[in-house]
Amino acid sequence: MGGPAGLRGSDDPKGRALAQAEGYALTAAARVSSALKPMLASSDSWQWLACAGDMGADLLFELGFQRIRTVYTPSEPSAAEDTKMAALALQKEGVDVLLFAGGDGTARDLLDVIDKRQVALGIPCGVKMHSGVFARHPLAVQEILQKIQAKTLVTALSAEVRDIDEAAFQRDQVVTRYYGDMLVPDDLRYLQSTKVGGVESEALAHQEIAADVIEQMQDDVIYFMGGGRTVAAVMATLGLPNSLLGVDVIQAGVLLAANCSERALLSWAQRGSCRIVVSIIGGQGHVFGRGNQQFSPTVIRAVGIDNIISISTKTKLQSLSHGIIVDTGDAELDQALVGLRSVCTGYEDAVLIQWVTT
Structure with missing residues (x-):
């Protein structure tokens, strides 16, 4: 909802409450749905580990997936700390791909806690998406995951996590700041480099x-x-x-x-x-x-x-x-x-x- 409400994100509880009061709705669920719906045809091939409630599990059940297990229950309303705790819980379970929805702020939260060997992939849902850890489009997510599931070679990239430099923004300058690298899958054409x-x-x-x-x-x-x-x-x-x-x-x-x-x-x-x-x-x-x-x-x-x-x-x-x-x-x-x-x-x-x- 941050974008339609004119915010630079939806992490701030006060800003989120104000946007909801003005009638703006969460848009992430719709974008995640469009990313995952094509995978229903092969739903038996997927085991989903998710956060309880509106941080993941509810949407998966609503879409019709069956093999779902919750590994973390967030606070209500959820906050950035829940993102970090959820990521740690999922990583501990040994997930092949840590799939997340959000923008640069969410990516930074994950970068703070996950191991550099953990593969992650962002569904683009945020206001700020300067980082290279997001799929080009929600529909590209299932293409990448299907290739992994089919044991097709998928390139592993060390992608940058970036976010707006707030100090520069206060000077009316849009400058992104580098925070670190995250391992992500990509559907590049293989054999290109050699x-x-x-x-x-x-x-x-x-x-x-x-x-x-x-x-x-x-x-x-x-x-x-x-x-x-x-x-x-x-x-x-x-x-x-x-x-x-x-x-x-x-x-x-x-x-x-x-x-x-x-x-x-x-x-x-x-x-x-x-x-x-x-x-x-x-x-x-x-x-x-x-x-x-x-x-x-x-x-x-x-x-x-x-x-x-x-x-x-x-x-x-x-x-x-x-x-x-x-x-x-x-x-x-x-x-x-x-x-x-x-x-x-x-x-x-x-x-x-x-x-x-x-």
């Missing part, structure tokens, strides 16, 4: 993946480098020898140990912060459990599932008829690893794909 004659060049893709991984490396972190040609390209770019079918340990551009056993990796894991760099096995599509058993459940837990860097060419991912398969031999760990995850596919380029057990 095309040669319309087909992805594996050599060029490997170069770009290596450049991205190396740029993100930190000197105080130990890296367990898995097997395969994609990881080998990272090692070659660093000028280091590589155990093509083994696991090497590096730090600050120096090879610390080669072809390590599970026991050796556990020893290194006890010395400081570690990360696993692992490639996807082409054709089979496994990330753990095939050819890299050195990454045992004990090693993976010691490193931490949030410290896994998965890399692959897009051509390899597109050849999979399913998601990326996790088979660590530990059912509990497998379940902790499944879900929508980001895979590095080039320089500042990644796609979202499901990790599955079957």
Whole structure:
């Protein structure tokens, strides 16, 4: 209602009450409805985790969705703090995509609390929408979500969250201020960044993946480098020898140990912060459990599932008829690893794909 009422948003309870008193209605519900209605045809494929009442659940039931579970009950009337608490509750449940309706103010609230690895997508409903985290149109939302559900490769973007600089606005200047980045899905045309004659060049893709991984490396972190040609390209770019079918340990551009056993990796894991760099096995599509058993459940837990860097060419991912398969031999760990995850596919380029057990 903020836009029709001439407000810069609807977060302020006083402004919202005034707009309601003057007869302005909430418009977000209508825009969310238009975004989600096309998904009713495949409603059995979706499990919705939502906030109670008018923060989500009521509208989902009204639209006709059945698989709905509420995970947070907001205050009445709801406020920005409810947005933050709801986001934390949804993230704790491990949602694949945190779908929200609003504008820049809502995006900032989410940015304050969600993990940088949490995928989010905004349905454009606000007054101020300078951020890059919103779908181009409500109808584009279902297109993106349907692609994720169908296990089609979807590009993962680090999009800016921006909002009006209030100090500049008081001087009659419309200037946006950068607040941070949020991971969002997008329906870009894939293979765009590493095309040669319309087909992805594996050599060029490997170069770009290596450049991205190396740029993100930190000197105080130990890296367990898995097997395969994609990881080998990272090692070659660093000028280091590589155990093509083994696991090497590096730090600050120096090879610390080669072809390590599970026991050796556990020893290194006890010395400081570690990360696993692992490639996807082409054709089979496994990330753990095939050819890299050195990454045992004990090693993976010691490193931490949030410290896994998965890399692959897009051509390899597109050849999979399913998601990326996790088979660590530990059912509990497998379940902790499944879900929508980001895979590095080039320089500042990644796609979202499901990790599955079957």
